[in-house]
Amino acid sequence: MITIDNISIPLPTIRRFPAYLRLLKEHANRGEVWISATTLAEELKLKPIQVRKDMACTGVEGKPKVGFLVSELVLAIEHYLGWDNTTDAILIGAGNLGAALIGYKGFENNGLRIIAVFDKDRRKVGSQIGGIVVSQIEDLAKTVDKFGINIAIITVPAHAAQSVAEMAVEAGIKGIWNFAPKNLNLSDNIVIQKTDLVTSFAELSAKLINHLDEQKQIQGK
Amino acid sequence: MITIDNISIPLPTIRRFPAYLRLLKEHANRGEVWISATTLAEELKLKPIQVRKDMACTGVEGKPKVGFLVSELVLAIEHYLGWDNTTDAILIGAGNLGAALIGYKGFENNGLRIIAVFDKDRRKVGSQIGGIVVSQIEDLAKTVDKFGINIAIITVPAHAAQSVAEMAVEAGIKGIWNFAPKNLNLSDNIVIQKTDLVTSFAELSAKLINHLDEQKQIQGK
DNA sequence: TAGATTGTTAATCGATTAACAATC
DNA sequence: TAGATTGTTAATCGATTAACAATC
Incomplete structure (x- = not known):
């Protein structure tokens, strides 16, 4: 949990912020003004409820049926990451x-x-x-x-x-x-x-063993 | 949660494995045979109880008052990471x-x-x-x-x-x-x-803002 | 209006931490 | 023996997910 401007943001949310930011900027470049949590969720393979929770941390308010203002989200996320100034x-x-x-x-x-x-x-x-x-x-x-x-x-x-x-x-x-x-x-x-880097590779290794094991068991049956 | 050989290991534990492995190999190089969870915890700035839980996942049994066999831990961790074969x-x-x-x-x-x-x-x-x-x-x-x-x-x-x-x-x-x-x-x-890399940097950014904010507040009082 | 989407409150889930008996 | 350390069972904590009312 990280507190910025007296707002507490879970660390996993902070980690998801850059991915949101990238996507939001792409949408902005295409001239899109509004975006829904549902759309973001789909594109990032997350659950809509998780995206809504994350967006709630930005303080940006959405409009039911429409979604959020892309530009507002970009600014808010950049602010909490301290990226408004390089x-x-x-x-x-x-x-x-x-x-x-x-x-x-x-x-x-x-x-x-x-x-x-x-x-x-x-x-x-x-x-x-x-x-x-x-x-x-x-x-x-x-x-x-x-x-x-x-x-x-x-x-x-x-x-x-x-x-x-x-x-x-x-x-x-x-x-x-x-x-x-x-x-x-x-x-x-x-x-x-x-x-x-070694830790990241360890994660991949273990997941892969787990995965190949599973596949073998499925095929065995 | 990752399951290998029908043993479930939490992902955070998997991520800590490489750090343990490095430390264990250093101790082995110094000719040390036994190591306690308490020692590992101290060197990695973790809580002893967390290290014991992690070690439990390896299946290696420790001796009260003595600790674990370094060599056994090395082999067990390498096994679960799939590092026994390159x-x-x-x-x-x-x-x-x-x-x-x-x-x-x-x-x-x-x-x-x-x-x-x-x-x-x-x-x-x-x-x-x-x-x-x-x-x-x-x-x-x-x-x-x-x-x-x-x-x-x-x-x-x-x-x-x-x-x-x-x-x-x-x-x-x-x-x-x-x-x-x-x-x-x-x-x-x-x-x-x-x-x-951008996500990692985001994490550092946010933590740093949080940290500098805190320090400012402490000094302000 | 009807329906998609938001935002809130509660439930669930998983990991960490605490407490303590067992043991060498 | 006394005390450090293990291992187990339970409590806590934080994040995710579910349920649902509010709203445009």
Whole structure:
């Protein structure tokens, strides 16, 4: 449960917000003005009741028989995700994954702009990655301070994650998006978001075993 | 809830398994034979009762006052994740993100091996990416069939995702790991795992707003 | 008007947490 | 033995789903 503007929004709802947003923007582009929860549900394979509950969190009121104003929903969702203003972030770790994130088109219209890249490796410093010059990690604090950055994205190897995270926090970073497969130990007032590729794969693995098992049992009978 | 070998395991437990596995292997490397749920909990910042519940799902029995056999837990968790045998997968979309996944060290010891890469772009075909030669997408079905591949990883742009997913399913793929920010519409008997970077960032954004709000309120009082 | 859709209140479901007896 | 830790059963909590009245 997350509270923004004194409104409590369940975390699963927050997670569904980006998918709604994408769809709503598509509809807006087609010139559509109204959309019903029923339609959204169908397109996202969710239950209408769940979409209505989620929409209720946005504070936008719908009209029975018509639905919701697309533009209102877009603005409300963007607001609760903090995407009404683009957030600047720094990235630490100029490897393959770092390059992928810098080049990722999806962030452009979704509130995230990576404005600086740092790496411990002196040989990478000065080189360009996705149009951004790699800086030495010693300059991190200066950049964070100068641009008032809150978010650091960590794409270094597991063994280096803890130490660069500490440097970032020291520099004033408030939120960390950690791609390294390592649990970070930081002060409680730092927000940590972990994206663990191995964990995602684990989920797929287990679901697939479960699924193939089921199919085998059905066929066996 | 996922059922494997007639044992039901909650999805959140499955998601915690990789973190346990990493920690357990570290302890094993240090020559430690026994480990208690209390210790695991402390190192992962979880509650001991939750770790005990999770361990119960593995079927491994612990000894009061001593804990669990590290080696038994490792084997049991690997079994439920299907990581006792490495899974071969193909990757579609030889862009930055694809390159990052192919080069990702974390997969090596965690049951995943990417054995072939495909791309629609003729100019990329024949070039190497992380030591793997990019094949033309027309050869996909042949490869899937020849090596009995179940899993496809999709790292193409959103607009191409649906069509390559359909090709993969046509070729016999049973599980899809989708990195494209697009909901796939496929037959119900295909397992789809979505890793949406924008969604992860949304979560961080919202948590951070909530957190900064809280801090402001505390200071205001 | 009739019917689709919203919004509210209550029921259900699943996961986490608590309490505590069993055990080495 | 005393005490830490396990494992089981019950309580709590939060999210999803159901039911239905309100409404345009």
